[in-house]
Amino acid sequence: MAQMGLWIHDQTLKTVADGIMPFIEEANQESYIPPEDTNCMTTIKFRTADGVTYRNPALPLPKRDPTNLLQKANDWEFLMAEEHKQVVFPPIITETAKRCDITIYSEKTKTVIIIELTVQMDENLSNANARKKSKYQDLVADCENRGWCTTHR
Template structure:
């Protein structure tokens, strides 16, 4: 067991109320039954309990109990095209967001951009905040995202001369 220093007890006088316990903030703090699907290694199928669509945001989080759905769409553009990319993805998923709302779901779509050289756009910072991920946790998560994006972009740059067929490297 490590000792992290002294701990203090806050005493409350008779008849007074103690400090309120911190409540979870952000969208994720509004429900306890969140589920998540991500478009990794297989094509994501949007949850049919929400709506039927061919669109596939990169990440879908949903709470059936509170009828809330969060869609996250990641784009890795040139840094100079971050704003344009944000608007394009926002427009692309607006109809899906509207459909979810019409079906009784509270819906959010968060387009997020990380520049191909690892620059995290404001949209990523805002999305984490809106979800309730703040402080040092948010800062560390964004640092990891930026580092991984830069690493993946570098890998793609180094492979740019190789021939690719159907998502796989062609073997001569």
């Protein structure tokens, strides 16, 4: 049963990647126009007494249309975990032992998109989704603390 779940996960991941790739390829062929405001976050930055900056995770982030997000750069890199191939999260963003299903990033705009697929039985879907979100919460915070605009889905 677990083997079947892994196969479904991998096939779904490939389908998602096939759907995203044309948008990445199109964006990478466009000429790059630097944005006026490189900070994609509209939440308030806070600073601790020792000078560490952070964003309040309870404050909502703006909703972004993935197509528009991809059109903001032309140097997107696409990484996908595949069967028998471990993909390392880009150390230029942050160092982590976590392995995301799909990572899409642009160095020019310091933007990273993390996609983690959840394939579970219907009755466990909400619990599995919550586990995945909490699993990558620290990674998202690390990316943002290093100045990367981060989208996690």
